Amino acid sequence: MSKSINRRKFFYDTAFSAAGIILGSNLAEAACPGSASASSYNIMKEVMKYRKINAHEHVGLGVSIELQLDFADKLGIEKLVISRPISAVSGPEATPEEFRKCNESVLQAIKQYPDKYLGSCFVNPVYRKESLEEIKRCTDQGMIGLKVYNQVKINDPLFYPIIEKFIDLKMIILMHAHCGIGVGGKRTKYGNTQPNASVPEDFAEAATRYPEAMFQYAHTGGGGDWEYACKMLSDYPNIYIDTSGSNNEGNMIDFVLKYIGEDRMFYGSDGSFYQSVGTILSSKLTEVQRKKVFFDNFNNILRKAGNHVN
Amino acid sequence: MLIDINANIGHWPFQQTNCNSCKALLDRMNRFGVNISVIGNMNGIFYKDTQASNEELFEEINSDRHFRNRFIPFGTINPIYAGWKNDLEVCIRKFGMKGIRLYPQYHDYELTDPACIELVKMAGDRGIIVGLTIRMVDSRLRAWMDLSNEWALKDIIPIMKAVPDAKYLALNVSGGIQLNDEDTKIFRDTDILLDTSGRNITDPAGLINKFGRDKFAFGTHSPILDYLTGLLRIESLRDSEADEATKELLRSGNARRILGI
Numbered sequence: 001m002s003k004s005i006n007r008r009k010f011f012y013d014t015a016f017s018a019a020g021i022i023l024g025s026n027l028a029e030a031a032c033p034g035s036a037s038a039s040s041y042n043i044m045k046e047v048m049k050y051r052k053i054n055a056h057e058h059v060g061l062g063v064s065i066e067l068q069l070d071f072a073d074k075l076g077i078e079k080l081v082i083s084r085p086i087s088a089v090s091g092p093e094a095t096p097e098e099f100r101k102c103n104e105s106v107l108q109a110i111k112q113y114p115d116k117y118l119g120s121c122f123v124n125p126v127y128r129k130e131s132l133e134e135i136k137r138c139t140d141q142g143m144i145g146l147k148v149y150n151q152v153k154i155n156d157p158l159f160y161p162i163i164e165k166f167i168d169l170k171m172i173i174l175m176h177a178h179c180g181i182g183v184g185g186k187r188t189k190y191g192n193t194q195p196n197a198s199v200p201e202d203f204a205e206a207a208t209r210y211p212e213a214m215f216q217y218a219h220t221g222g223g224g225d226w227e228y229a230c231k232m233l234s235d236y237p238n239i240y241i242d243t244s245g246s247n248n249e250g251n252m253i254d255f256v257l258k259y260i261g262e263d264r265m266f267y268g269s270d271g272s273f274y275q276s277v278g279t280i281l282s283s284k285l286t287e288v289q290r291k292k293v294f295f296d297n298f299n300n301i302l303r304k305a306g307n308h309v310n
Numbered sequence: 311m312l313i314d315i316n317a318n319i320g321h322w323p324f325q326q327t328n329c330n331s332c333k334a335l336l337d338r339m340n341r342f343g344v345n346i347s348v349i350g351n352m353n354g355i356f357y358k359d360t361q362a363s364n365e366e367l368f369e370e371i372n373s374d375r376h377f378r379n380r381f382i383p384f385g386t387i388n389p390i391y392a393g394w395k396n397d398l399e400v401c402i403r404k405f406g407m408k409g410i411r412l413y414p415q416y417h418d419y420e421l422t423d424p425a426c427i428e429l430v431k432m433a434g435d436r437g438i439i440v441g442l443t444i445r446m447v448d449s450r451l452r453a454w455m456d457l458s459n460e461w462a463l464k465d466i467i468p469i470m471k472a473v474p475d476a477k478y479l480a481l482n483v484s485g486g487i488q489l490n491d492e493d494t495k496i497f498r499d500t501d502i503l504l505d506t507s508g509r510n511i512t513d514p515a516g517l518i519n520k521f522g523r524d525k526f527a528f529g530t531h532s533p534i535l536d537y538l539t540g541l542l543r544i545e546s547l548r549d550s551e552a553d554e555a556t557k558e559l560l561r562s563g564n565a566r567r568i569l570g571i
Contacts, residue, residue, distance in 0.1 A: 041343035043538060043545045074546045182454035224450060227325070246509045247448045248536045251328055274546070275509070278539030282342070 046281055047076055051295040053118075053302075053309060054080040054276075056174065056218060056244040056268025059109045060102070063271055069116060071273040079309055081268075081298075082106055083120040083147035085176070089194050094151050096130035099123050103138050110142065118307070120147040120174055125158040135165055144307045145216075149176045150197040154215065155205040167212045170304040172240070174216040177203065179224035200232035207236040214238055214301060219270045221245025221279070226252055230259035237264070240297070244268035248275035253283035262289045266298045312541075313346045313565040314339070316481040316505040316529030319370065320352035320363065322446075324453035327533035332370050332377045338537060339380065345562070347381055347532075348479075348569070350411045350441070354386030360417075361397040368405040382569060384409040384441055388417045389425040398429065402436055408569055409439035409479070415457055416446075421469040430469055434476030439568060441479040442466050444508065447534060448484070462486035463510075467493045470500045477501045477568055482531040483508030487517070497521065503564055505529020506540040514543045515551035523556045527564040 054072070057080040059065060072080060084102035086094040099122050106119045121138035123131035123146070135146065146166055152158050154175045166173050178197035180190050190199055203217055217233060220226035222245025233239045241260050243253060244267075256265050262285075269276040280293060302308040319330050329338045330352070339347060354363030364385040371377045385401035387394055387410045401407040410433060414421050421442075433440050445460045452458065462485040470478060480502060487510040489497055498521065504511070507529045511517065518526060530540050544552075544560045552560070 039340060039343050041341065043342075043541050047542070047546070074548070180450070182452065226451075247451055248539050249325075249447075249451070250533045250536050251326060252536075254328070272509075272512075274512075274542050275536070275539050278542045279536040281542075282537040282539075 043281070047277060050076070050290055052077045052079075052267060053295050053298045054269050055216065055266035055298045056242045056270045057082050058084060058271065059117075060084045060105050061271070065109060065113070069113065071269075072116060075273060075277050077269075078295075079118055080116060081118045081120055081145065081174075082109060083122050083174070085122045085147055085149040086124075086151075087194075088150045088196055094122075094124035094126075094149075096124075096127050096134070099131075100134060103134060103143075106143070107138070107141055118145075118302075119143040120145040122147050122149070123162065125152045125156070125162055128158065128161060131162060132165060135162070135169075139169060139171070144302060144305065145171045145174060147174045147176075150178070150194045153196055153202045154198040155202040155209070159206070163206065163210050163213050166214075167210065171307075172214040172216050172301050174218060174242070175203070177218045177223045177229065179226070179229045181225040181228045200229045203233060203239055204236055207239050211238055214240065214304075216266065217241045219243075219245035219268065220252060220256060221247040221249070221272065221275060222270055227255060230256055234259040240264045240266055240301070242266040242268035242270075243279060243293070244270035244272065244276050246270075246272040246275055248272070248279045250282075253279050253285065257283070257285060257289065262292050263297060265293045267294045311346075311562040312344045312528060313348070313562040313569075314344050314530050314532070314540075315348045315479055315503060315527045315565050316441075316443075316507055316540075317347040317349045317532045318352045318534070319349055319367070320354070321356075322352055322534060323356060324447075324456055329537075330533045332374070332381060335532065336376060336380060338532070342537060342541070344530075345380070346565075346571075348384060348409065348441075348565075349381050350384045350386055352446075354411075355413050355416045355446070358391065360386040360388045360391065361393070361400070364397065364401055364405060364407070382409075382571075383407050384411050384439070386411050386413065387429060388413075388419075389429040390417065390419045390423065394425075394429065395432070398432060398438075402438060407438070409433075409441055411441040411443065413443065415459060415461070421466065422472060426469065427472045430473040430476050434473055437477070437570070439477045439479060440469075441481055442469075443481040443531075444483050445485060446482070448509070460485045462488075463497075463504075464489055464493055467496055470496055470502065474500060478503075479568075480504045481507070481529060482535070483510050486510065494521075497525075501568065503527045503568055505531070506543045506560070507531035507535055511540075511543050515547055518552060518556065523552070523559055524564055524567075526560055527568075528561055 054077050059082045102122050110117045110119050121143045299308050351363040351367040354360040367383050385407045
């Protein structure tokens with residue numbers, strides 16, 4: 001053992017006596033706090049500077065309500081728009097009984113924390129009549145939008161009556177999105193593992209058919225190739241994008257700004273609370289643009305149905 | 311003081327990135343209050359001869375005294391490519407590098423390859439830190455020519471088991487952070503830091519409690535990931551979750567210890 005230590009010490013000392021000629025003095029200087037010219041950036045002050053409506057969050061999907069509200073408190077999130085969807089890939093079949101149960105959990109959370117939560121209703125368009133009934137039940141109790149998942153694509157005719165209902169309600173439809181371009185080595189073809197997930201082209205078709213409707217393309221940070229999605233959706237003024245998701249890639253927010261614009265971007269987390277705020281703060285957005293993304297843009301959507309936050 | 315233990319310069323061939331030069335990175339560091347960055351050259355992931363990327367990194371850092379004062383370069387070594395032992399020596403003796411980064415998935419070898427173990431032992435003997443990036447990008451977002459497999463934290467345990475007395479950085483920790491009891495013991499007994507940039511640092515307070523406050527340090531995985539999420543994970547900790555002394559360890563104390571600065 002002692003032999004090993006001695007050998008290591010010999011190598012270590014020898015190596016750094018040589019390296020020190022080149023970098024030793026610099027590192028010593030760098031290690032001194034007084035030598036650096038970095039600013040005293042206060043990230044928590046920046047975080048708390050902006051009012052926030054979180055346009056994409058859930059209940060009952062892993063993060064407890066207590067932990068979620070703790071994040072909200074830490075990160076200055078005023079309102080969270082929550083839903084409880086079922087995945088067509090890994091969840092139970094989204095029957096009317098199942099989606100009512102999901103919505104009930106959302107309604108309970110809202111009743112428990114009415115100052116914190118706004119709710120989005122989840123339905124399965126395969127069940128047309130029951131879905132429309134459930135939408136009425138949920139919006140009558142104060143829900144402010146729709147969250148739909150990967151049971152049916154957004155441009156499927158099964159969705160038409162639901163989209164028309166939300167045009168009447170003046171509320172937004174948050175649709176799960178997946179843009180698995182290139183995944184599976186398929187170059188520019190989709191390698192989606194969710195057969196009925198809506199891809200950007202599906203959103204574009206629905207938005208063209210229903211220009212009065214408002215669509216929210218979900219999680220650029222969680223739905224695959226966000227560059228492809230932004231370029232595809234650039235020219236559809238009734239498609240909005242939320243920047244939630246766990247993939248906080250460095251250039252994402254600036255790219256969304258470039259192709260979607262400052263009025264069609266929403267802040268959201270989808271379970272990734274740190275990333276969702278970190279990406280926006282480290283972007284090139286101006287202060288006015290940050291206010292829009294964190295709060296004003298989604299509040300303007302809410303205002304159309306009189307559900308806005310004062 | 312703030313030390314970023316996981317930054318990069320160089321080109322990422324599948325996507326345009328911002329701030330991937332020393333100058334642009336330094337501007338960003340100044341804006342956001344980062345004093346020192348440990349940097350590697352991403353070109354070394356893609357060059358067959360990684361030493362060319364180390365030469366580029368050395369030359370760029372030495373092109374401006376501000377760079378020399380604020381960057382700590384790590385070389386990229388491929389232990390299954392000819393001449394790697396000489397490359398390592400040059401990185402240490404001529405370039406003054408305090409660490410190396412290994413990319414077994416991109417360079418197509420196993421962490422337990424005898425050549426890799428030999429390299430890590432040599433690094434350990436010289437006090438050189440070994441950086442292991444759990445993933446460069448999320449495979450769900452990758453370009454079609456990029457890798458489809460990702461590591462989890464448990465996948466780097468074998469090299470720590472093979473060379474327990476080397477110093478390690480585990481960077482951009484994603485894809486699962488769970489360890490069984492045996493691996494947890496190896497992890498705890500090893501001189502290793504996890505940077506705070508990774509997707510799976512979802513509960514920093516819980517991880518600090520589980521693995522210890524001496525196991526984590528601020529990191530950005532810049533320019534692939536955004537610059538501030540890793541910092542937010544530290545600064546948003548409540549006093550009850552991490553006192554000021556613990557936060558200082560995460561901001562710079564642990565990094566200074568392992569880097570010996």
